[in-house]
Amino acid sequence: MNAERLLELYDRISEAPDAVSRLRRFVLDLAVRGKLVEQDPEDEPASELLERIAAEKKRLVNAGQIRKVKPSPALNEDDIPFDLPHGWAWTQIADLGLVSPRNEAPDDQPASFVPMPMIASQYGVTNRHEPRAWKEIKKGYTHFAEGDVALAKITPCFENGKSTVFRNLAGGIGAGTTELHVIRPLIVSADYILLFVKTPHFIETGISKMTGTAGQKRVPKAYFTHSPFPLPPLAEQHRIVAKVDELMALCDRLEETHNTREATRYRLTNASLTRLTAPDTDEPTFQSHARFALDTLPALTTRPDQIKTLRRTILDLAVRGKLVEQNPRDTPASALLSKIREQRNELLAGEYPNTAEARTQIKKLAKQQLSSQLPTLPSGWEWATLQQCSLLVVDCKNKTAPYSSSGINLVRTTNVRNGRLNNTDQKYVTEATYKAWSVRCLPEPGDILITREAPMGEVCLVPAGETVCLGQRMMLARLVPETIDPNFMLYSLRDPRLMERVQDKPLGMTVQHLRVGGVESLLVPVPPLAEQHRIVAKVDEFMVLCDRLESNLETIDDKRGRLLDCLITEMSTSAAEEPELV
Incomplete structure (x- = not known):
């Protein structure tokens, strides 16, 4: 194989996953099979x-x-x-x-x-x-x-x-x-x-x-x-080593070129998204940045992992009121929060979900305060703590639940990732354990689950038709019915900047974890209810597009990988038929 042929091969598969490392392995494989340089009968x-x-x-x-x-x-x-x-x-x-x-x-x-x-x-x-x-x-x-x-x-x-x-x-x-x-x-x-x-x-x-x-x-x-x-033969060993050195040096240059190109794409993508999420951007400037980002991001986004940054940007825009227009006719969030207080007081006065828990929630709410250093929100929006937005916020039983071979799904921190509940290494508990571990509150569909550790701040909704038991280091937030859109609250809690606003700071040097009070006092922006619905619809629409783009990129990567397999097979076959690949 010569450098020209390697360049021709690389040019067709340069964006395939691990293209250069696979080419390195291919070169080594040809070398020890006697297919990289010509044999000399005089050796x-x-x-x-x-x-x-x-x-x-x-x-x-x-x-x-x-x-x-x-x-x-x-x-x-x-x-x-x-x-x-x-x-x-x-x-x-x-x-x-x-x-x-x-x-x-x-x-x-x-x-x-x-x-x-x-x-x-x-x-x-x-x-x-x-x-x-x-x-x-x-x-x-x-x-x-x-x-x-x-x-x-x-x-x-x-x-x-x-x-x-x-x-x-x-x-x-x-x-x-x-x-x-x-x-x-x-x-x-x-x-x-x-x-x-x-x-x-x-x-x-x-x-x-x-x-x-x-x-x-x-x-x-x-x-x-x-x-x-x-x-x-010894002479051929030296020829092989020299050829491998030449091709590996070329692979080094190809890898450096690829890394430089990827770093440039990364910087351009980051710059585009950073301009979108910059604070205090006036509307005409923001719209200009948004048009630029929409025009350039498809070309700059070449790997599935880059979609994560795009999702974070969408969430950031959503909770800052930059994703949909405000409507001055919407009932303001201040009235919505007053409604929440009234309905919550009425329910807790009725000893919901039980007398002890109702009293605990009332005491904690009385101590809730807002930070004085909060970003400005759009007209009609309000800042509030998670507890002020909720009917109740409860912690799990701080003890590892005894596992069962089957039964009710136990939700541990590993089961909450990227806004969804998963069954990663799913564990189960018996009905008796479920009741003992849910004395404070039986989880219901639509409740928001929050991790305090490993990692902290992951959230999801309890899916419809699911019965779950809270595992260790988990918390639950239940909203007052028909006041805050659960999906909007979920997106708010996935805000990339949320951890910057934690009032009761996380503990731990090596592995940080949120205090119970840190979760209860999480600061979230509250828009009018009608705008919440519009935001959720728009975020859902964009997330579907992200899913599609991610899937397309995975498909493209798969096709590039298969093309690389075919080309390497083709090269191997040619090498088997000829004394040297040219």
């Missing part, structure tokens, strides 16, 4: 190269420089993954040099110690510019020197390609722990060995052979040393 065949390596090992043993090496087990023909070109040979890494080499350097000799984080995570070598820790050589350690090839044996290893060729070690000697598999090549190109241990075949096959627990898996030594290894 010394790999079989003779293996004889020279064996002779060198024997010389080192006779000279007392290394211990006698055990012969490698015969390769199982069933494990041979593909056919090799003429002049190549199947062998094993153990036959290419010295495994886990040691030496007799003095214990006090300084050496460069290469810790695991410095092992390259992509195709390439150890970062030569980062400082290395210094330590003394210790007997019993695996020692490595210039040109040794290492593979991290513990996770993460295969998952992020933790393998490298050691270079520029102080004094040519390094000290490693037992967490590295090391081969010191004899005659063979160290960079070619590195190519192989980074190939998709070696990594994917090795993952299934790892041992240990899920949290700490290890690559068996036998897999590293005795897996089938495709060995080309």
Whole structure:
């Protein structure tokens, strides 16, 4: 394969997910199959190269420089993954040099110690510019020197390609722990060995052979040393390494170009949306920004994850009165809040939902106050706390509910995401647990559920026909019937700026969580009821468009991915038929 062909391939799939990383894997795969460069019949065949390596090992043993090496087990023909070109040979890494080499350097000799984080995570070598820790050589350690090839044996290893060729070690000697598999090549190109241990075949096959627990898996030594290894003639190894270096450098440039383009799109998208959500923007300017955003965002939005920013912008505009026009004939929110107070007082006076809870709600409402530093709202709107807008706001039972194999759905914080109730790792409780955990209030369809932690501030509505039990760190808000549109309140609580207005500040340094009072006193904007309905209709309309755009982008990504699969298959087929891809 040459650079021109790679550019032609990339130009057709540049927007496919992981296009460059997949091209890197493709190049490595071609390299070790003998499909990247031409074979030269004048090259010394790999079989003779293996004889020279064996002779060198024997010389080192006779000279007392290394211990006698055990012969490698015969390769199982069933494990041979593909056919090799003429002049190549199947062998094993153990036959290419010295495994886990040691030496007799003095214990006090300084050496460069290469810790695991410095092992390259992509195709390439150890970062030569980062400082290395210094330590003394210790007997019993695996020692490595210039040109040794290492593979991290513990996770993460295969998952992020933790393998490298050691270079520029102080004094040519390094000290490693037992967490590295090391081969010191004899005659063979160290960079070619590195190519192989980074190939998709070696990594994917090795993952299934790892041992240990899920949290700490290890690559068996036998897999590293005795897996089938495709060995080309030495001259071809050097040609392959040079070609891979060339193509990987091109991939680096393609990746940098792609990242620069994506960063530019991101900045333009952010700038467009930021102008829409800027405070105190006059109406003509806002309309101008809105037209610009609508014209440019479809072209700038190329990934499904970018739709999240668009959804947040829609919610921000909705709760600031920027999404639909105000109607001066609408009954103002001040009258709506007065109606809520009257109906709430009447219901709580009737000991709803029970005497103790009614008294608790009345006491908390008496203490509610509004911050004096609040943004200006459109005419006819009012600020209020969640409790002032609601019939009641109640906390869950602060204890983990006993699970049941079936029964009533228990809503935990993981079950509330992106404005919806989900069944992620759904747990259940019995009827008896449900009643004991819902003494303060039995959740009803239309109630708003709010998470106080993990993460805080996620909200959803209890769907129609659902019976649910509140899990730990959950709260419930119930609106006064026919006063505030539940969907508008849901959108208000999903306002990206909501957490900025928390009056009872969150607790916790590592994992923040809202106090109960922080939820009760959340500040929400209240428009006239008629405008709430118009806002909900418009938000719903835009969210459907976002869903459609997101789906289209996912479909496009899927098509790009399939095109990349087809092109790579096409290239692989061409490589199988020709000595070199041109």
